[in-house]
Amino acid sequence: MNQPRSSARPGRASEPETAPGGARTPRRVDIAIVGGGLVGASLACALAPLIERAGLSVAVIEAAPLLEGTDAPFQPSFDARASAIAQGSADHFADMGLWQAMAEHAAPIRRIHISERGRFGATRLSGEELGVAALGHVIPNGWMGRVLHRRLAELPIAWHCPARVEEIVPVANGHALTLSDGKRLGVGLTVLADGGRSGLKERLGIESDRHPYDQVALIASVELSRPHGGEAWERFTAEGPIALLPLSGQAMELVWTHPLGAEQRRMALGDGDFLAELQRAFGDRAGRFRRVGSRHAYPLSLVTARETTRPGLAVLGNAAHALHPVAGQGFNLALRGVMDLVTAMQAGRERGEAPGSAGVLADFEARRHADRRNVIRFSDGLVRLFGIDSALLSRARAAGLVGLNLAGPLRRGLARRAMGLER
Template sequence: MGRVLHQRLAQLSLEWHCPAKVEQLTPIAGGHHLQLSDGSQLTAGLTVLADGGRSGLKEQLGISSRRESYEQTALIAHVGVSQPHNGVAYERFTEQGPMALLPLPGQAMELIWTHPSGREKARMALPEREFLLQLQQAFGDRAGRFTQIGARHAYPLSLVTAEEPVRPGLAVLGNAAHALHPVAGQGFNLALRGVMDLVEALEQGELAKRPLGDMVTLQAFEKQRARDRANVIRFSDGLVRLFGHSFPLLPHARAAGLIGLNLVGPLRRGLARRAMGLER
């Protein structure tokens, strides 16, 4: 996807500043002033702030975030598998939390293994052979045999949402606007829809002859985003809560629900289309 994006950008009349990063972002009349690490200075009528979950620029502008810890930590690593994955991603819900495998080039996948915070430390320290054995036992053989493990990283999981997704001349997108639990993999889809909605709002603003960073345009964009964001957070947060409890009989009810979802084609496809953002 990155390669396709860069190929398309190369066809457009754009001024690139790469490699460079924004070191200072200052509000001015009609937009923002940007000081770049390569010494360049820019003035923008609209700045799109998409510098990730640990957004230093968001903090620099005084945009606070609501944060709710899940008391869980994601162990992330690349793993080798014994058979081709054919582009298929997997997710399993375990007693400790969800675990997912995402396809990478070749016979490799990215592992996201959720643990109650603190319990991941023992697995982080395991020798490779013992780690792979525990991973195989926890995940099963749907993806084949796990053959090797790359560098392991651990990240605490929280639900984070920006208090001010828009300001005059500013739109906050992606993980800078919202960081979700990785369950169901909705963060990236939500970010892509944010880009689509911003483009649509800017096109409508241009037709109405409004300035690029006009608040009428940006508030229309945020109104659309707020509905989508709330629905996705409700869905992903609900999954975390549902699979985070171990009340008697609840695991059996969860298993029955997942089996039923898999068997009922229209329901399964409808849920998939909604998760991909094809329906809202």
């Protein structure tokens, strides 16, 4: 693997007090985004109109150094995974002027096939049936990262990277942040987009509900004997769901959920044995598995923060809600949160309110509440429904899948929600 370079661009990683555009970092900033991963970087890009036209000062602090000029994964959020992006999210990227670039490596999902191994039930959703060209798109996380960071380099933001926020203390007009390089920032609105793993939330006394699923997602790219033709597969097996997502070109992204611990043996298998086991578990419906890339494992839990706003503070993305990837909703939900926060700030600005004001944050929370609750319930419900191995439930699931195939309007309603076109 290539070694990280910490000074990927002049004026960026090596000189954290200087923005890519050359502006000096203010000691006091209107907004500080903690974490420049998928969610934090998306927020910074979505704030562009407020930064460029309204003069908001924004700092992004990212712990992991950037890697550039290489295909290696260059930071935790932009790793070897690919994400299923709902049409609604593609629309949001289009609003930010980024969809054209994202689409260079996006594969459209034209059909989704959902089935249960060993059972008759199956349901199919197609874009044609819903009158849309694609049900969604699959984009490598690494590519999304490159597009987002390229845009950030054009904006007059203060980019602190690599630097960690080590301390966060509430003060009269927001928060005081201390960075790992010793710098301090006074911030009106701090957005925690740190993925929930840095302990900052806990230091602020924000509690989270944690439900480990005792499952691990094993991900890899695979090649099959047949062209995928834009078809995505979700196959529920006794061990856990297996998802196959189309990638641009011939490959597909495999997300294979295992009971905790069971993934270790499969991580260690030679490629041939791994492919043979995958074939047995998935069946032949999508073709013969021919090749597999490097494998990565992600332990899965449902983690939800009990508070997502406080005076001068908003919590976004995985820091607010880490979901099971079975329904591919985590980032899509987070991106709607990003857009709602920006909308609330814009509305607040018209009322003369600062981004971290009580009015803006109450508006944001009101916009988010129902969507967040519904998506968390939907994803968690799916994991539990397909995770329980009972003959009765299995028949009910099969009947449900068949029924769903027959019940056009219900299926179309579900699909519209999954595509992020309805809340």
